[in-house]
Amino acid sequence: MRELICISCPMGCHLKVEGDTLENIVVTGNGCIRGVIYAKNEITAPKRMVCGTVKIEGATQPVVSVKTKEPIPKEKIFDCLEQFNQTTIFAPVNVGDVAISNVCGTGVDVVVTKGLAKK
Amino acid sequence: MMTRNLVIVGGGPAGLACAISAYDAGEKDILILEREEELGGILNQCIHNGFGLHTFKEELTGPEYADRYIQQVVDRKIEYKLGATVIDVNNKKQVTYVSKQDGLVTIDAKAVVLSCGCRERPRGAINIAGMRGSGIFSAGTAQKLVNVQGLSVGKEVVILGSGDIGLIMARRMTFEGAKVKAVVELMPYSSGLNRNIVQCLNDFDIPLLFSHTVVQVHGQGRLTGVTIAKVDENLRPLMETAQFIECDTLLLSVGLLPENELAKNADVEISPVTGGGVVDDGMMTTTEGIFQCGNVLHVHDLVDFVSEESALAGQRAVQYIKQGAPDCEKIKIETKNGVRYCVPALLKKDGDFTSSLNFKMRVASVYKNVTLTVFADGVVVAKKKRPIVTPGEMESITFKQEQIKILKTASNVQVSLEGGEK
Ligand SMILES: Cc1cc2nc3c(=O)[nH]c(=O)nc-3n(C[C@H](O)[C@H](O)[C@H](O)COP(=O)(O)OP(=O)(O)OC[C@H]3O[C@@H](n4cnc5c(N)ncnc54)[C@H](O)[C@@H]3O)c2cc1C
Ligand code: SF4
Numbered sequence: 059m060r061e062l063i064c065i066s067c068p069m070g071c072h073l074k075v076e077g078d079t080l081e082n083i084v085v086t087g088n089g090c091i092r093g094v095i096y097a098k099n100e101i102t103a104p105k106r107m108v109c110g111t112v113k114i115e116g117a118t119q120p121v122v123s124v125k126t127k128e129p130i131p132k133e134k135i136f137d138c139l140e141q142f143n144q145t146t147i148f149a150p151v152n153v154g155d156v157a158i159s160n161v162c163g164t165g166v167d168v169v170v171t172k173g174l175a176k177k
Numbered sequence: 178m179m180t181r182n183l184v185i186v187g188g189g190p191a192g193l194a195c196a197i198s199a200y201d202a203g204e205k206d207i208l209i210l211e212r213e214e215e216l217g218g219i220l221n222q223c224i225h226n227g228f229g230l231h232t233f234k235e236e237l238t239g240p241e242y243a244d245r246y247i248q249q250v251v252d253r254k255i256e257y258k259l260g261a262t263v264i265d266v267n268n269k270k271q272v273t274y275v276s277k278q279d280g281l282v283t284i285d286a287k288a289v290v291l292s293c294g295c296r297e298r299p300r301g302a303i304n305i306a307g308m309r310g311s312g313i314f315s316a317g318t319a320q321k322l323v324n325v326q327g328l329s330v331g332k333e334v335v336i337l338g339s340g341d342i343g344l345i346m347a348r349r350m351t352f353e354g355a356k357v358k359a360v361v362e363l364m365p366y367s368s369g370l371n372r373n374i375v376q377c378l379n380d381f382d383i384p385l386l387f388s389h390t391v392v393q394v395h396g397q398g399r400l401t402g403v404t405i406a407k408v409d410e411n412l413r414p415l416m417e418t419a420q421f422i423e424c425d426t427l428l429l430s431v432g433l434l435p436e437n438e439l440a441k442n443a444d445v446e447i448s449p450v451t452g453g454g455v456v457d458d459g460m461m462t463t464t465e466g467i468f469q470c471g472n473v474l475h476v477h478d479l480v481d482f483v484s485e486e487s488a489l490a491g492q493r494a495v496q497y498i499k500q501g502a503p504d505c506e507k508i509k510i511e512t513k514n515g516v517r518y519c520v521p522a523l524l525k526k527d528g529d530f531t532s533s534l535n536f537k538m539r540v541a542s543v544y545k546n547v548t549l550t551v552f553a554d555g556v557v558v559a560k561k562k563r564p565i566v567t568p569g570e571m572e573s574i575t576f577k578q579e580q581i582k583i584l585k586t587a588s589n590v591q592v593s594l595e596g597g598e599k
Contacts, residue, residue, distance in 0.1 A: 063375050070371035070565075089564070106376065107226045109238055110352055111324060118214075121327035123224035123240055132380070139352050153244050171224065172240035 062100055064093040073097050105129035109171070110142045112157050117149035117174040124157050125171050130164045137162045149176045182206035182498050184272045184286040186263045186439065189218020191292035191471025193246035194484040198491035200253045204498060208284070209250070209257035210274050216250070216257060217243030218294055219472075220480065222321045225345055227372075231481035242480060266291070268444045270466045288466050288494040291440055291454070292487060295433035295472040297342075305391055312400030316342040316430035323353060331426025335403050336360045337391050339367035339374075340569075341478060343430030348377035350428075357381070358422050361389045361405050363412060366543055368569040370478065390414055391427065400425055435473045443467050450518040451475040457507055457523040458534055460490035465502050468494050475520050475537070478571060482537070486520075489533070503527040508590060510536070515594040516549075517541045517568075524590055530582040535575045538592060540566045547597035549574065553587035566594070 062073040075097045077083040085097045099105075107129050111121035130138060138161050147157050151170045158168040183204055185192045188211030196207050215221060220228070223239030230236055233245070250257065261276040266289055273283045297315040314322075314330060320342065322328045334350050336343045339362040347357045360378060365387050367374060378385050386405070392414050393404040407418040435453040437445075446455040446463040453474040454462040461468050470490035471483045507523040520537045536551065549561040549572055558580050566572060576584065584590055 063371060063379070065372035065375045106380070107236065108352075109225045111224065111327060113327070119325055119327070121325070123238060123324060125224075125226060125238055135352075153241055171238040172221070173244065 060101065062097055064088060064096045066092040066096050075101055078102075104132040106132050106135060108135055108138050110139055112142050112168075113146040114151065114174060115146060115148050116176050117151075118177050119174065122147070122151060122157075122174055123171045124168050126161060126164075126166050127169050128166045130161070130166050134162050134164055138164075138168075142168070149174050178271075178283055178285045180285045180287075181208045182287045183208070183290065183494055184284055184288075185209045185290045185292060186266065186272065187211060187218065187291070187293035187471075187473070188213075188216040188257055188259075189292060189294050189471065190220055190243065190246060190480050190483050191294070191473070191487040191490075192218070192290070193243070193250055194487035195290050195292055195470055195491035195494070196255050196257075197246065197249050197253065198488035199495050200255055200491075202492045202495040204495045207255050209255065210261045210263050210272070211257060211259050212262035214259050216247050216259070219317070222317070222324045223345070224324045225349070228480050231479065232484060239480075246484070263293075263439060266439045266443045266467070268464050268467075286466075287498045288468065289443075290468045290470065290490055290494055291445075291462075291473055292469070292471045292490075293436045293439065293473045295476055296436050297429075298432045298434055305394055311398065312396070312425050313394065313427045313429065316346045316428045319426075319428050320346055320349065323349060329353060329355075331355055331424075333358060333424040334426040334428060335391070335405075335422055335424045336428045336430060338362065338430035338432070339369050339385060340430050340432065341369040341373055342433075343428065344369045344373040344377040346428055346430065347383050348381065350426075351381045351383070355426070357383045358424055359383070359405070360385045361391055362387050363390045363408060364388070366567065366569075368567075370569060392416070392419060394427060395421075400427060403427055433472065433476045435475070437473065440467070440469065440473070445469075448475075448518065448522060451520070453520075455522045456520065457525050458521045459493040459496070459525065459532075460486070460521070461493065461497065461502070466497060468497075475518070475539075478569065482571065482573070486537070489535075503529075508588060511589070511591045512538070513591060513593045515541050515544055515547075516592050519592050524585060526585055528585070530578055530585060532581075533575070534581045534584070535573060536592060538572045538574075540568055540572065540594060543567045544594060544597055547594045550593050550595045551584070552589075552591040552593065553583050554589050556583075558583050560595075 064071045071089045085094045109125045114122040152173045155170040220239035220243040226236045228242040261274045263274045265273040270286045395402045402423040406414040454469045470487040505527040551559040
C-alpha cells in the first residue's frame with residue numbers, strides 16, 4: 059500500500075492506494091473522483107516539469123533559466139539536471155529558444171524561460 | 178519640478194499590471210520607477226513553474242510570466258526608469274528618486290501607486306542562540322544567488338520555515354546537488370501550498386518536521402550545524418527533545434513583510450495585521466491620491482491575484498486623476514470568527530454600484546467545513562462554502578451588482594467564518 063497526498067485541490071486528501079497497475083488500483087481517502095485520477099497517474103507514470111539553469115556566455119548574468127517544455131518521467135529528473143549542468147549557450151537568447159533538444163531521450167525539449175541580450 | 182500624471186513605484190508584476198490597465202483606461206502620462214536593472218520584480222528569481230495557471234491557463238515560470246507583462250508595457254511604449262530607487266513619497270504626492278543617470282529628482286504626481294513588494298523578515302527578527310557565522314541566508318537571497326548569479330550556496334542544508342519559498346528552495350538546492358536534511362516548521366501545519374509539499378519535499382524524501390524550531394546555530398566561521406527541538410503548544414522549545422543536525426547552510430524562510438517605509442512617510446495608515454496599507458475598495462490608501470497593490474499591500478501566494486488586484490488599482494488611479502476623490506463616508510469592514518483580515522479594509526459609500534467589488538481574505542488557522550459569510554447590517558449578503566480553509570491560501574469573494582448595492586449602502590459590514598469545526 060502507498061500513501062499519497064492528492065495535489066489536485068487545496069483539500070489535500072490523504073490517499074491510500076492499493077495495487078500498481080491501471081486495472082487493479084484501489085484508492086481510498088479521496089474526497090472526489092479527481093483523487094483517483096491523480097493516484098493512477100502518480101502510481102503508473104509520475105511526471106514532473108524540471109526547471110533549472112544552464113550556463114550562458116556573453117550575457118549580463120552567468121546563468122539563464124530553462125525548463126522542460128513538457129513534464130518528463132520523474133525518474134529522469136536527475137539525468138536531466140546533469141544535462142543542464144553540461145550545457146552552455148550563448149547570448150542573445152529569447153524566451154522559448156531551445157537549449158537542449160530531446161533531453162535524455164524523453165522526446166521533450168528544454169527551452170529558455172528568460173530573454174537575455176548580448177552584453 | 179517634473180510633473181507626471183501617474184507615477185508607479187516598483188516594476189514587479191504589480192506595477193506592470195497597474196501600468197498596463199491605467200494606459201488602457203486612457204492615461205498616457207505614466208512613469209514606472211524600478212530600482213533594479215530590469216523589470217519583473219521577484220519573478221526574475223522564481224524560475225520554477227506554477228505561475229499563471231489562473232490568468233493564462235498554462236503553467237509558466239516566473240520569468241515567463243513577467244515577460245508577458247513586460248512585452249505589453251513595451252508595446253504600449255509606457256515609460257520606465259531602471260536603477261531608479263524611490264527614497265521618498267510624501268502626502269502631497271511628490272515622489273523623490275535617485276538614479277545614476279538622473280541624480281536626485283523629485284516628481285510632482287497627480288496620483289502615485291506604491292507597488293514595491295515585500296521583503297523577507299530579517300533574521301534578527303527571530304531568536305536563535307549562537308554566533309552568526311556565514312552559511313545563514315534568507316531563502317529569497319539564496320534563491321537569487323543560485324538562480325540569477327549561478328552561485329552555489331551550500332552542500333548540506335537545513336531550512337527553517339515551510340512557506341512556499343522554503344519549500345521551493347528545498348527542491349532547488351536538491352537539484353543543485355545539495356542534501357537538504359530537514360525542513361523545520363514551528364507551527365503544526367505548513368503555510369505553503371500542498372502541491373509544493375508534494376513536489377518539493379515528498380518527491381525527494383525530505384523530512385518536514387512540524388512543531389519544531391531551530392534553537393541554536395553552531396560554528397564560528399562557517400556554520401557547522403544547528404540544534405533543533407520540538408515546541409509545546411505555546412510554541413516554547415522543549416529542550417529535552419533537542420537534537421543536533423550537521424549542516425553548512427541554514428535557510429530562513431520565516432515570512433515576508435510588506436515594504437512600507439515609503440507609505441509611512443506619506444502618512445498612509447498601516448494595518449497591524451497585514452503590514453500593508455489600509456485601502457478602500459478603489460485601492461486608495463488613507464492618503465488621498467496614493468494607491469497600493471500587490472505584495473506591498475498584503476502578501477499574495479499567487480501572482481495571478483497580484484495582477485488582477487493591480488489592474489484594478491490602475492483603473493481607479495486613472496479615475497481619480499480624471500475626477501478626483503468622491504466626498505463620501507467610508508465604513509470599516511469588520512472581520513471576525515477566524516477571518517484575520519480583509520482587503521479592502523474600507524468601503525466607500527460613494528453610490529457607485531457598477532464598478533466591480535471583490536474581498537480578499539486570510540484566515541487565522543486551519544478550519545474545516547466552514548462558510549465564509551459577508552453580513553450587511555446583520556443580514557447575510559454573500560456566502561461561500563469551503564471544505565477547508567488554511568492560512569496559506571487566500572480566500573476571495575466577488576460580488577454581483579445587487580450585492581454591491583446592499584454593501585455600499587450599509588452602515589456595518591462584517592466578514593466571518595460560520596459553522597464548521599474550529
Ligand atoms: C520564492 C517565491 C516563490 C513564489 N512562487 C509563486 C508561485 O509558484 N506561483 C505564484 O503564482 N506566485 C508565486 N510567488 C508570489 C509572486 O511572485 C508575488 O506575489 C509577486 O511577485 C508580487 O508582486 P509585486 O509586484 O507586488 O512585488 P515584487 O515582485 O517584489 O516587485 C516589487 C518591485 O518593486 C521594486 N521596488 C521596491 N522598492 C522600491 C523603491 N523604493 N524604488 C523603486 N523600486 C522599488 C523592487 O525592486 C521590485 O522589482 C512566489 C514568491 C516568492 C518570493
Ligand atoms: S481527492 Fe478530490 S477533494 Fe481530495 S484533494 Fe484530490 S481533488 Fe481535492
